[in-house]
Amino acid sequence: MSAVAVGPSDEELVRRTRHGDDRAFAVLVERHGALVHRVARRIVGPQEAEDVAQDAFLRAYHRLGQYTGEGVFAAWLLRITRNTALHVLERRAARPVAAESDVDVAETLPAPGTPADALQSRERIERLEAKLRLLRDEHRVVLVLRDVEGLSYADVAAITDAPIGSVKGRLHRARGELIELLRRNTYDWELPA
Amino acid sequence: MSAVPPDPPDPPDASEPPERPADARVRALLGEVGSAPAPAPSTELAVRVVRAARWQRPVRAALDVVASVGGAVAAAASLLFGRRKDPTR
Numbered sequence: 169m170s171a172v173a174v175g176p177s178d179e180e181l182v183r184r185t186r187h188g189d190d191r192a193f194a195v196l197v198e199r200h201g202a203l204v205h206r207v208a209r210r211i212v213g214p215q216e217a218e219d220v221a222q223d224a225f226l227r228a229y230h231r232l233g234q235y236t237g238e239g240v241f242a243a244w245l246l247r248i249t250r251n252t253a254l255h256v257l258e259r260r261a262a263r264p265v266a267a268e269s270d271v272d273v274a275e276t277l278p279a280p281g282t283p284a285d286a287l288q289s290r291e292r293i294e295r296l297e298a299k300l301r302l303l304r305d306e307h308r309v310v311l312v313l314r315d316v317e318g319l320s321y322a323d324v325a326a327i328t329d330a331p332i333g334s335v336k337g338r339l340h341r342a343r344g345e346l347i348e349l350l351r352r353n354t355y356d357w358e359l360p361a
Numbered sequence: 362m363s364a365v366p367p368d369p370p371d372p373p374d375a376s377e378p379p380e381r382p383a384d385a386r387v388r389a390l391l392g393e394v395g396s397a398p399a400p401a402p403s404t405e406l407a408v409r410v411v412r413a414a415r416w417q418r419p420v421r422a423a424l425d426v427v428a429s430v431g432g433a434v435a436a437a438a439s440l441l442f443g444r445r446k447d448p449t450r
Binding site for chain 2: 205311359361
C-alpha cells in the first residue's frame, strides 16, 4: 500500500485535521476516496458503495484520535471501511443477495483494446464481480484486498485484524469457494482441472 | 452465506496451504478485475464528508458530555449508596 502522495503526507494531514483544519481531511478524502470506494463497492456492491465510503470516512474523522501513526494511514482507513461494509452486510443479511442478473452493466467502465475485446473483458469482469458478491463476507473481503487490490499479507492482516497465518488460510479457502462457484457456472472460466 | 458456520481459526504461524491447479487462474482473473477501471466516487464525496463531520462534531461532543456526566453521577451514587455493609458485622 504505497500510494505516492503529492503534497503533505497523510500523517501531516491527520495532524492538521486534529488541530481543526477540516480542509486537510478533505484532502485525505480526495486522496483515498477512490480506493475506499473501490473496496466498499466490491464488498457491498455498487448500490451502497458511496454510502459505505462516506460513512467510513466519517467514522475515521471522529476516530482520528485513535490513529497512532504507527501503521500506514490507508490500512487504518481500509480497516474502518471493511468494518463499515461488514456492518452493512449484517444489516442486509435478511435480504436476498444480489444475483448475477442484478449487475449494472453500465457500471463498469470499458476496458482498453478493440471494441470486441473490451466488451468480452467487461462482461467477464462483471460476471466475476457478481460471483465475488456470492462469497461469504470474510472470504470476499480477503480476496478483494489481496487478489483484487494487490495488498500485502501484512496489510490484509492489519486491516482484517487477523494473524498473517489466518489470512493465508482464509485466502486459500476463499479461492476454493470461488473456484467451486465458477465451476458450477456455464461460463468458461478456463479453469484447469 | 450467513448461515454457513465460520471458518476454524488458524494457528498464527500457519504457512501458506499448497496451491491448487486452479488457484493461479483465479488470481489472474481477480487481478484482471483489479486492473480494470472502476467507477470513481462522487466528486462531492469530500465536501459531503466534511459537511457531515462539522455538524456531527458538536452533537458528538454533547453526547460525550452527557456520557461523562452520567458516568460521574453513577460513580458518585455507587460511592454514596452502593457500598455493601459487611454482613459479618
